[in-house]
Amino acid sequence: MRAAAAHYGIPAPQWLDLSTGINPQGYPVGPVPAGAWQRLPEDEDGLEAAARAYYGAESLLPVAGSQAAIQALPRLRGKRARVGVLEPSYNEHARAWRAAGHEVVELTEDELAGAAATLDVLVLVNPNNPTAVYLDPETLLDWHRMLAARGGWLVVDEAFMDTTPEQSLAGYTPREGLFVLRSLGKFFGLAGARVGFVLAPDGWLRRIAELLGPWSVPGPARWVAQQALEDRAWQTQTRRRLQEAGRRLETLLRDAGLPPAGGTPLFQWCRTERAQVIQDALARQGILVRRFDRPASLRFGLPGSEAEWQRLETGLQQA
Amino acid sequence: MRAAAAHYGIPAPQWLDLSTGINPQGYPVGPVPAGAWQRLPEDEDGLEAAARAYYGAESLLPVAGSQAAIQALPRLRGKRARVGVLEPSYNEHARAWRAAGHEVVELTEDELAGAAATLDVLVLVNPNNPTAVYLDPETLLDWHRMLAARGGWLVVDEAFMDTTPEQSLAGYTPREGLFVLRSLGKFFGLAGARVGFVLAPDGWLRRIAELLGPWSVPGPARWVAQQALEDRAWQTQTRRRLQEAGRRLETLLRDAGLPPAGGTPLFQWCRTERAQVIQDALARQGILVRRFDRPASLRFGLPGSEAEWQRLETGLQQA
Numbered sequence: 015m016r017a018a019a020a021h022y023g024i025p026a027p028q029w030l031d032l033s034t035g036i037n038p039q040g041y042p043v044g045p046v047p048a049g050a051w052q053r054l055p056e057d058e059d060g061l062e063a064a065a066r067a068y069y070g071a072e073s074l075l076p077v078a079g080s081q082a083a084i085q086a087l088p089r090l091r092g093k094r095a096r097v098g099v100l101e102p103s104y105n106e107h108a109r110a111w112r113a114a115g116h117e118v119v120e121l122t123e124d125e126l127a128g129a130a131a132t133l134d135v136l137v138l139v140n141p142n143n144p145t146a147v148y149l150d151p152e153t154l155l156d157w158h159r160m161l162a163a164r165g166g167w168l169v170v171d172e173a174f175m176d177t178t179p180e181q182s183l184a185g186y187t188p189r190e191g192l193f194v195l196r197s198l199g200k201f202f203g204l205a206g207a208r209v210g211f212v213l214a215p216d217g218w219l220r221r222i223a224e225l226l227g228p229w230s231v232p233g234p235a236r237w238v239a240q241q242a243l244e245d246r247a248w249q250t251q252t253r254r255r256l257q258e259a260g261r262r263l264e265t266l267l268r269d270a271g272l273p274p275a276g277g278t279p280l281f282q283w284c285r286t287e288r289a290q291v292i293q294d295a296l297a298r299q300g301i302l303v304r305r306f307d308r309p310a311s312l313r314f315g316l317p318g319s320e321a322e323w324q325r326l327e328t329g330l331q332q333a
Numbered sequence: 334m335r336a337a338a339a340h341y342g343i344p345a346p347q348w349l350d351l352s353t354g355i356n357p358q359g360y361p362v363g364p365v366p367a368g369a370w371q372r373l374p375e376d377e378d379g380l381e382a383a384a385r386a387y388y389g390a391e392s393l394l395p396v397a398g399s400q401a402a403i404q405a406l407p408r409l410r411g412k413r414a415r416v417g418v419l420e421p422s423y424n425e426h427a428r429a430w431r432a433a434g435h436e437v438v439e440l441t442e443d444e445l446a447g448a449a450a451t452l453d454v455l456v457l458v459n460p461n462n463p464t465a466v467y468l469d470p471e472t473l474l475d476w477h478r479m480l481a482a483r484g485g486w487l488v489v490d491e492a493f494m495d496t497t498p499e500q501s502l503a504g505y506t507p508r509e510g511l512f513v514l515r516s517l518g519k520f521f522g523l524a525g526a527r528v529g530f531v532l533a534p535d536g537w538l539r540r541i542a543e544l545l546g547p548w549s550v551p552g553p554a555r556w557v558a559q560q561a562l563e564d565r566a567w568q569t570q571t572r573r574r575l576q577e578a579g580r581r582l583e584t585l586l587r588d589a590g591l592p593p594a595g596g597t598p599l600f601q602w603c604r605t606e607r608a609q610v611i612q613d614a615l616a617r618q619g620i621l622v623r624r625f626d627r628p629a630s631l632r633f634g635l636p637g638s639e640a641e642w643q644r645l646e647t648g649l650q651q652a
Contacts, residue, residue, distance in 0.1 A: 016375060016377075034373070036372070036373075038371075040370070040371050041370075043367065045364060046362070046365065046553075048361075050525050051360075051525045052355065052359050052524060054355075054524045054525060056335060078549065078551070081547060084546075085545075199373075205552075206369050206370045206372050206374055206552030206553060207552070208374075208548055226404075227403075227404045227425075229400060232397070232525060232527040232551055232554050233524075233527075234526065234554070235554075
């Protein structure tokens with residue numbers, strides 16, 4: 015955002031930032047109790063219990079955003095592994111596995127099914143970011159079985175799964191060789207809080223905790239996350255609201271001549287050879303969207319207020 | 334705390350917790366702007382500038398508490414190193430260096446001066462926790478020169494340095510082979526926020542940042558830390574208040590027959606063969622203090638309210 019602001023000469027507060035998939039009407043955070051700032055955070059303060067109930071998973075570990083888990087897992091896989099990632103996808107996974115010295119194999123969607131037999135680790139984002147491809151649990155569990163039979167891992171990053179909990183693998187954990195990553199950044203709109211969870215067998219959670227060290231999630235972030243995970247009324251309402259907003263964004267883009275190739279309630283993905291031209295034209299109007307080059311495409315997050323919806327509609331007409 | 338509460342059958346909220354060296358009247362945190370929770374944190378949002386001014390150090394990196402740096406540094410020291418630590422001291426340092434496969438040599442205070450010539454890395458806490466030994470900057474800079482001349486490191490954890498900034502090595506950074514760790518946990522009383530800084534040459538900061546990954550300090554924690562580091566009036570008042578409180582605690586302990594062997598404004602350290610008996614007697618009254626076995630000793634943090642001071646005084650009379 016700061017780079018865009020400088021490049022286009024538009025001050026940061028004036029931008030409509032649609033470059034992320036973060037819920038623009040995130041969980042309303044109340045006043046944090048003073049003790050959460052002052053005291054060292056403690057495990058099992060209620061956060062883990064709230065997360066077990068929300069995810070329907072017994073064995074989990076809070077981490078400082080799923081990024082913390084993304085960086086930890088490659089370091090826990092001892093021998094140089096052959097690691098498959100879908101391309102395009104959220105690129106922090108491939109970066110972390112490469113940085114830890116592993117071999118990363120980029121796979122197309124069609125190659126995924128055959129790859130599980132030859133890989134040590136398969137890392138997927140489900141639904142995928144930015145293509146919005148959903149892989150169903152049965153398929154993933156098949157691949158997990160093939161991988162686990164040879165000591166392999168299936169890592170599934172479910173950052174955008176909260177609007178479709180029935181598609182999650184959370185309820186199938188813990189299983190040896192299965193790592194599910196969840197985050198409060200997108201659906202709950204708490205990206206700044208840096209809270210995520212690893213769902214995996216206890217032995218692996220202990221190793222991750224050891225690597226990350228004590229007090230890795232701050233007290234105020236733990237407090238806010240617990241509130242959000244326990245607020246079923248807000249979750250139900252938000253799930254419905256986001257589904258409506260996602261449909262509205264899909265329609266808006268279609269009407270603007272950019273029919274999405276895929277979408278989740280939190281973002282839409284449009285393939286277009288004009289990606290760079292459209293991104294630039296929107297940016298001149300202070301609207302920031304995310305561009306991908308392989309394939310040429312744009313990802314649109316949700317506007318928040320009605321004024322923002324209008325601004326995007328007008329912006330696309332002039333792009 | 335939770336363990337003590339269970340063992341002594343006293344509910345956690347009823348304890349007077351003097352087991353840490355955290356300022357009991359920490360920085361008063363106002364309402365966090367909603368954007369800090371919602372958006373991904375960005376570097377150079379004002380926090381780094383505030384820290385540069387506060388520490389008088391040009392080259393620094395915010396980290397999720399000094400613990401993050403304690404765990405990162407041993408991983409960046411490639412070859413197996415011979416690492417000297419003072420004993421007793423804050424034991425997370427030795428633990429992290431051992432966990433990363435290095436050889437840890439425990440040194441007495443008298444052995445420190447001779448050790449710099451034979452070590453790859455010397456790790457010190459200044460003032461030391463729990464002994465409250467202060468090492469003067471000239472001595473440390475001498476040792477740093479000896480270490481750096483052979484590619485060695487001096488790591489100085491200044492977690493308790495904020496009341497005596499004139500003794501800090503911050504102003505001598507950056508120097509190759511010198512790593513100074515600071516934290517907002519103790520003086521600012523923001524242990525739950527998990528914000529610290531590494532003061533070191535830029536090249537090393539980049540390597541630490543790469544290891545820790547993006548967004549390692551949450552947005553709300555960054556915001557609070559910036560407020561605290563910029564609030565000179567609060568800092569001046571707090572420095573004075575803590576010095577008075579430290580003297581009061583020293584006197585109180587002396588009058589109770591426990592003359593401190595060392596102290597900082599934030600804690601007092603008492604050597605006594607009766608450490609275990611006194612700790613237990615205090616705990617039965619719901620007062621938690623930290624015990625060390627080598628040598629047998631107790632560390633007392635500061636009471637906060639006048640009622641807490643009275644409770645400690647009475648508690649010691651009955652111990």
